[in-house]
Amino acid sequence: MLNRRTLLSAIGVVALSSASYFPIASHAATIKGEGSRPVRIVVPYPPGGPLDVSARAIADAVAPVLGTVVVENRPGAGGNVGMAYVKRRPADGMTLVMGAVATHAINPFLFKNLPYDAENDFRPVTLVATAPNVLVITPEFSAKTGVKSLKDLVDYAKANPGKLNYASGGNGSAGHMAGELLKNRCGIDLVHIPFAGASPALLSVLSGQTDLIFDNLASSAANIRAGKLLALAVTTKERSPLMPEIPTMAEAGVPDFDIYTWFGLMVPAKTPDNLVAELSDAIRPVLADPETVKKFAAFGAVASPTSPEDFGKLMVEERAKYKELVALSGARVD
Incomplete structure (x- = not known):
């Protein structure tokens, strides 16, 4: 008959053997196996914008693979609030964030005290989409100045x-960076008028309070089609499939000009490789689906799924580009 000490020793040996045999749960677990706990996609901007709409489209489409996926908006400080929140979440693959050119290429050089490390606090999962900006003026401005093309604008300036x-x-927005790059490339002097958001900035152009704007193509498309805005050029290397009749900046006479909006999904930095791969493998086919491509095209975005590695390379390249552009603009948020 076993005495108490022998029995406890035997239990300890069995427990130790079991721990050695079975893999640690955090490394073996899959996201689908988390049961009733939903996957969350945090959008660090208010509801209704391109990042939010994209996240909700992905959440619906990927649910059969990952289970319930909810979108949570945590806006504030140019995206910094949401990014700082996600960096502190458990690295279990259950919380993703929709990072963007602002949060991961511009803000690191714009903000003196950034509450996260754009390079080291997150792991890329996949690029989601890209969207061009477009340089627009009003017909009234064109009639007053004689400007009908980008060359006319540069000559007038x-x-x-x-x-x-x-x-x-x-300050520090993609439109601000595009304006400063135009000034630098063409040797012209334009006065920057910053607004608290893209919508009031566009309204100021439409009302004649300001002269021109580099706006998101999706935001300006309806006004361009209605004849309320004249499009001079898109800011990407290639023409946009949304409005292929608009020339690129290079075609319009300003070479080496490539500024666009991009956004993609990321997870906290310590998320294991297998979970990053599971998320990427689940989301990328959704982004390549014709229905998703059609939804994104409706608001001027091009669905652009990539591997985690390629998304990481893009962010490195974009940080190098915007480090120079932010310095050129002189923009700073303390």
């Missing part, structure tokens, strides 16, 4: 230094 201005959605 050179003949009238400091008399033209451009609106943007704020």
Whole structure:
């Protein structure tokens, strides 16, 4: 008959053997195996924008593979609030964040005290989409100045230094960076007028308060089609499938110009390789599906699924580009 000490020793040996035999749960678990706990996609911007709409489309489409997926908006400080929140979440594959060119290429050089490390606090899962910006003016501005093309605009600005201005959605925004790059490439003097968001900035152009704007193509498309805005060029290397009649900046006479909006899904940095791969393998086919491509095209975005590695390379390249552009603009948020 076993005495108490012998029995406890035997139990300890069995427990130790079992721990050695079975893999640690955090490494073996899959996201689908988490049961009733939903996967969350955090969008660090308000509801209704391109990132939010994209996240909700992905959440619906990927549910058969990953289970319930919910979208949670955590806006604030140019995306910094949501990013800082996700970096502190458990690295279990259950929380993703929709990072973007602002959060991972511009903000690191714009904000003096960024509450996250854009390079080291997250792992890429997949690029989701890209969207071009477009340089637009109004027909009234065109009639007043004679500007009908990008070349006309540059010539007018050179003949009238400091008399033209451009609106943007704020200091450090993609529109601000595009305006500064245009000034630098063409040697012209334009006055930057920042607004608290892209919508009031566009409204200022439509109302004649400001002269021009580099706006998201999706935001301006309806006004371009209605004749309320004149599109001079898109800011990407290639023409947009949404409005292929609009030339690129290079075609319009300004070479080496490639500024666009991009956004993609990321997870906290310590998320294991197998969970990153599971998420990427589940989401990328959704982004390649014709229905998703059609949904994205409706708001001017091009679905752009990539491997985690390729998304990581893109972010490295974009940080290098915007480090130079932010310095060129002189923008800073303390």
